[in-house]
Amino acid sequence: MRRAPTAFKPEMLSMRPILLVALCLACDLTLAACGKKPPPAPPPPSVGFVVLQTAPITLTSELPGRVSALESSDVRPQINGIIRRRDFVEGSVVHAGQVLYEIEDSPYRAAVLSAQGQLAQAEANIRSTALQAERYRQLVAINGVSKQDADNAEAAAAQAKAAVVSGQGALKAAEVNLAFTRIRAPISGRIGRSLFTPGALVQTGQSSPLATIQKMDQVYVDVTQSASELLNLRAAMNGGDVTLPPPDSARVQLILPNGQAYPAEGVLRFADVTVDPTTGAVVLRATFPNSGGVLLPGLYVRARVIEGVRPQGLLAPQAGVTHNERGQAVALVLGPGDVVVQRTITTDQAMGDKWVVTSGLRAGDRLIVDGLLNLYPGTRVSPRPVAAGN
Numbered sequence: 403m404r405r406a407p408t409a410f411k412p413e414m415l416s417m418r419p420i421l422l423v424a425l426c427l428a429c430d431l432t433l434a435a436c437g438k439k440p441p442p443a444p445p446p447p448s449v450g451f452v453v454l455q456t457a458p459i460t461l462t463s464e465l466p467g468r469v470s471a472l473e474s475s476d477v478r479p480q481i482n483g484i485i486r487r488r489d490f491v492e493g494s495v496v497h498a499g500q501v502l503y504e505i506e507d508s509p510y511r512a513a514v515l516s517a518q519g520q521l522a523q524a525e526a527n528i529r530s531t532a533l534q535a536e537r538y539r540q541l542v543a544i545n546g547v548s549k550q551d552a553d554n555a556e557a558a559a560a561q562a563k564a565a566v567v568s569g570q571g572a573l574k575a576a577e578v579n580l581a582f583t584r585i586r587a588p589i590s591g592r593i594g595r596s597l598f599t600p601g602a603l604v605q606t607g608q609s610s611p612l613a614t615i616q617k618m619d620q621v622y623v624d625v626t627q628s629a630s631e632l633l634n635l636r637a638a639m640n641g642g643d644v645t646l647p648p649p650d651s652a653r654v655q656l657i658l659p660n661g662q663a664y665p666a667e668g669v670l671r672f673a674d675v676t677v678d679p680t681t682g683a684v685v686l687r688a689t690f691p692n693s694g695g696v697l698l699p700g701l702y703v704r705a706r707v708i709e710g711v712r713p714q715g716l717l718a719p720q721a722g723v724t725h726n727e728r729g730q731a732v733a734l735v736l737g738p739g740d741v742v743v744q745r746t747i748t749t750d751q752a753m754g755d756k757w758v759v760t761s762g763l764r765a766g767d768r769l770i771v772d773g774l775l776n777l778y779p780g781t782r783v784s785p786r787p788v789a790a791g792n
Contacts, residue, residue: 447781450772450788451736452719456765459715459758461751462706464657465686467625469701471618472689475589476611477502479604481510481582492595496587496615503612505604507583510576517576521569528562531555591617592695616699621692623656623668625705626683632673654688657704658696666691670707717756718763722771723747731757734777736768736785744779 483505490502534555587593593615598604604612656664668690677684686707690697697703718733726732730746737743747762763769770777772788 446740446784447777448773448784448786449736449742449770449777451768451770451785452722452788454716454718454763454765454767454769456714456716459712459717459753461709461712461758462753463627463631463709463751464704464706465625465627467623467703467705469697469699469703470622470624471591471616471699472620472622473589473591473617474699475591475615477585477587477593477613477615478606478611479503479505479582479585479608480606481505481579482605483507483509483583483603485598485600485602485604487600488596490593490596492593492613494593495591496593497590498587500587501584502587502593503585503598505583505585507580510580510583514573514576514580517569517573521566521573524562524565524569528559528566531559531562534558585612587615589615589617591615618692618695618697618699621690621697621699623654623688623690623697623703623705625654625686625688625707626678626681627686627707629677629682629684632684653708654690655706656690656697657706659702664690664696664703668705712758716759716763716765717753718747718749718759718769719771720752720755720757722769722774723749723757724774731762733763734770734774734779735763736770736783740783740785742770742777742779742781742783 485503486506487504488502489504490496490500496502539556593613596613597610598612654668654670656668658664668688670686670688672687674685674687688705688707723731723733726746731749733745733747735743735745745762745767748760750758750760752758768785770783770785773783777783
């Protein structure tokens, strides 16, 4: 059966050019897509690395400490009385034996005179009792007196001798107390402010000293070190990783509170044999010359102390060491084929811009120090060496 022809419509003439244009465009796009090459792969990221090497490292620690005087002595009264006079200038240098204070001495002079009179009386009495005892010995031989009377005379003579000795002691004590009315410097050094003025009453055993003298031409610096750090250092020494410093290197440098270095070096004297239970630290003591008086007792300082030498020490630039989410120190190194490998490392202390590495890295490793941003383990990179100081 024949199909009836489609009736011609005028709008069909206007749609035909549009369909032809669309068909041509689709063919052109298909041909262009089939002939385009894929984009080239991006080049591997460029990173800078340093080659790690071992070398002897002198281990130092910067520890907190305080200055104390080489000698310190409180000036205290040894008798009761009123201060009559002060014979020194506050802040000046005084010498041992120098009179610092004078206490009113009238009562003590009177006590000396009284003791002298009692001693003279005892000395006068000793002669008469001795003569009487001698006469009684002669009389008792002819039964002129009783034996009891002779014994009493002998006892009276002995008591007179004892009274003389007692009188001598009382006189000496009175003279000592009189000498104590002049309060003298127990040591040589610089004296501080006077806490008592003329007219003040002072007593033996009082809590406050009259003043304090400190010898400051040489001072102590007591620094504290954590007991755990000390144990780790000794364990490293026992294991052979760290050796004792040379005898001539037991020098200590001071950093003053203003950040400046003290010009003179000190000498480390000893380490305490006990651990402070409240702080868990051990005290190390060093001596420093202080001719200029810069180091004042009680001053807070920081001391650089040489602890030992690590013969095969390994230093890694701090720029190549980061920390992971666990707080562990990690480093990226170049593995075979210039592929990035991550290492977990252990550091001991910082020395300038480098870390002392005790595990995780070894000599010859290529540590990445530049181009670490968005760098992940397993990435192939384009390495380039950089100077160790950069």
